[in-house]
Amino acid sequence: MITTLNAIFGKHQHQAGSLLPILHDIQHELGYVPDEAVPLIAKELNLSRAEVHGVITYYHHFRQTPPPRHVVHVCCAEACQANGSEALAEHAAARLQHGDISMEPVYCLGLCSIGPAIQIDETTLHARVTPEKFDSLVAALGERS
């Protein structure tokens, strides 16, 4: 971890206000921002641990624990809600309760006319997702419990 961090610090050495870019890079490299990284980031940027912690916890984007193997974002914004995304989200939560795939609500994926929509791992978008379609998509990910 320390080598990764030092490389990231080196990259942002001369950048003012580099906390967010550094956090993004760490999360990109490690998948999350480990608690043990916080004192090192604080020392590098002359901040307190509390300040760095405040920023990490403020943004939902930053994770403090290793990420699950896959993340399924279920859109819960108004248009998808009108097309039954609440039920889909409930189904998804129940389906993924014990596995290594996690479900997170998201507010608008931009597919308002063809909801409910989901996104898998920020890579693929799927529209008009029924519980059945959801199950087959998840099965394709090779769910492990």
Place this chain on the structure above:
Amino acid sequence: MNDIDYGTPAVVADREVTLNIDGVAVSVPAGTTVMRAAVQAGVMIPKLCATDSLEPFGSCRLCLVEIEGRRGYPSSCTTPAEAGMKVRTQSPKLADLRRNVMELYISDHPLDCLTCAANGNCELQTMAGTVGLREVRYGMAGANHFTDVKKDESNPYFTYDPGKCIVCNRCVRACEETQGTFALTISGRGFESRVSAGQSEDFMDSECVSCGACVNACPTATLMEKTVIAKGQAEHSVTTTCAYCGVGCGFKAEMQGSEVVRMVPWKDGRANEGHACVKGRFAWGYATHADRITKPMIRAKISDPWREVSWEEAIAHAAGEFRRIQDKHGRNSIGALVSSRCTNEEDYLVQKLVRAAFGNNNVDTCARVCHSPTGYGLKQTLGESAGTQTFKSVEKADVIMVVGANPTDGHPVFASRMKRRLRAGAKLIVLDPREIDLVKSPHIRADHHLKLRPGTNVAVLTALAHVIVTEGLVNERFIAERCEAQAFADWREFVARPANSPEALEADSGVPAAEVRAAARLYATGGNAAIYYGLGVTEHSQGSTAVIAIANLAMATGNVGREGVGVNPLRGQNNVQGSCDMGSFPHELPGYRHVSDTITRELFEHAWNVSIQPEPGLRIPNMFEAALDGSFRALYCQGEDPVQSDPNTQHVQSALAAMECVVVQDLFLNETAKFAHVFLPGASFLEKDGTFTNAERRISRVRKVMAPLSGKADWEVTMALSNALGYPMHYEHPSQIMDEIARLTPTFAGVSFDKIDRLGSLQWPCNDETPEGTPTMHVDSFVRGKGRFLITQYVPTDEKVTRKFPLLLTTGRVLSQYNVGAQTRRTENVRFYDEDRLEIHPHDAEERGISNGDWVGIQSRAGDTVLRATVTERVQPGVVYTTFHFPESGANVITTDNSDWATNCPEYKVTAVELVHVDQPSEWQLRNAHEDKVQRRLLAGATAK
């Protein structure tokens, strides 16, 4: 009992604006908020997240107002007052809005007011009453923050109850703005937002330094003193002055009868402006600790058990012994030590007792071992033995140079002020062998850290002067107008010599020449430059020379005589300035007037009706020498513990053991009392009236909040002793002593208790010309007339590293403990620091096979002791460091007899040592532990009766 809270800080501006609030016209400095203006107009606007120690935040939405011609309901705490503005603070609509906001707050707050520690002193409760909250329509069901929450009780002095938190951010902002530690944050967002210490951990595990600023800022019971939880809210308060360091913070002692409930930093105290540290704010429990000795005791030999006696018997016995010894061994065979912990009035009385009743000048003070070089150096150059500024002056400094001081630990409340200025952009130069927190900590980074070898201050300070002179950075106009021409010419020629260049001195100091040059340029050209220094300057064989070198730098660059600049000794103890002012030195009468000066002597002789010796008496180290050769046989030691605090402990112990009568006046059976024949119980600062003078020459009142546990305040004891010696002293109250001081001391001529009570505090000189005191000294001319430059030839200390002693030991103190620790060791502060540790660089540790936590034997030319190691890069290779708060550590068993050439201030900061890995305490420590047990047994006999 609470002071008025103006909601937002005062603004200084040269323009005033007049606005109208609820029909009342009010004029305020431009930039003042509507909220503050309203308070000034006598209108209290409801508020929760605003308090006048913090910048406006605008989050609670309770302080909404209506402003004619503006849409909506702006928050008054974030809206600047403007000329002609018409503000309404009450309307049916505002009342609705406020009630709704409050309703939301209370919907997530436990309704346990009657059993809550803040009951009767809770801003949330008060505001709910003010806005007329009558119902909470949302009910208490659903998610909330107060059921099943865990209180954080890890801090020994306060609790954090997240269930009561309204997330107003005041604590987080106080930690940042007031204290500058940044230990708190808000974690999460929205409903998840919580106050979090560190990374959502216990306060004790976080970066928190327990200053109490957050507790002070909290409007609810979320952050609450444990003493208030235990005892309830106070019913009255008394304003007084802290008895720890030289910052001299004003406090309100909040009381229930004669019991202290809590100490709250005083907003109007000009030294601290409402801030405090873990010592003054919380570590006052020692005053009623079970170890306090409250009955006088005597014994014939130090191996005898103590015997409790009446005050009359103890005083008569002490006086009898003093007279018997003088009759047999001469007038000069006895003397006294004055404490920098006692009040001005008490210090004055002890030196008066020595000069009038003992009939000699054998009086000295613990300032001898800390800031005596300051007294000497500043008197010689500027003309007055005192710092030149107020603490507030740092707010106008552009460049701050810290030399041999560790303000965040030693003078924490001033450090917070300094850090605020540094965060606002002032530049920082640090001269210190060690990486103190100021070198690098959140939002603070020294622009130059001159990491010099211990003992080379004069080399580096003179090299700085060399750069200023040779690069044409001298303020020639200032010199021509204000300084002695010949002395300056001599100095200029001296410092310009190649031998004094940074390049020539680099080998000695270890500081890269380029770094010295850059620092010198910054100091000379960076605008207002202020120097703050501490014992890392004075406690050297060239302590006085270094003080002179500092004064030279300030004069050469014209950095004296206005705000934002100056020469600022950070005094160690609460009244070290005062004890020096009061004539506690063997060569000086009050007001720094030499005993050989006939006019001064006659003044005192006439007032006291005695004749005063024209020759200086013995200094502390001379007293010990004389004791060992048999010519000095008795000592009256008030509130001082030389066995622990003075260098070369074994030497001090043998000197005391050689005396016939040692009278110790103290709160506790300290290390020196183990050699005493008479013990006179002392009174803590809570038990007496008087004054302390802090590092900025500020005289502040100490006020009695409880009766002395022993029945007598210290000044009454000295008075009784004097009367028993046949020299009559009659004072009804310490104010009469101050009146006498004022009559006899020109710099104090205008000082009286009445005036201090009226003004809050005042800075000497205070006389007919400056009836309200003198914040900044040397404004138009120096006290001595023309400023005098003196040559500062660097002479390496005799304490050199050799193959046998290859490392240099230097000493300091930590935030939570105070000097010999007699007080702080008897408080919960031991939870923060419970033993002295030896800091050692990883290279040196590895070479000797020492790991973190190992027991290490430290040997010097004077003695040896054993401490546990902390391996850290804070110290440089070749240098080790320790603190001296615990007697069993024996830090001063190792320090030597070397001392400052001018004042005999000991060279604590440089001792050559070698380390070895050991597995048991040193011989001295074993012997000392045994002696300690014996003496405790001798005490137990007396107090059991």
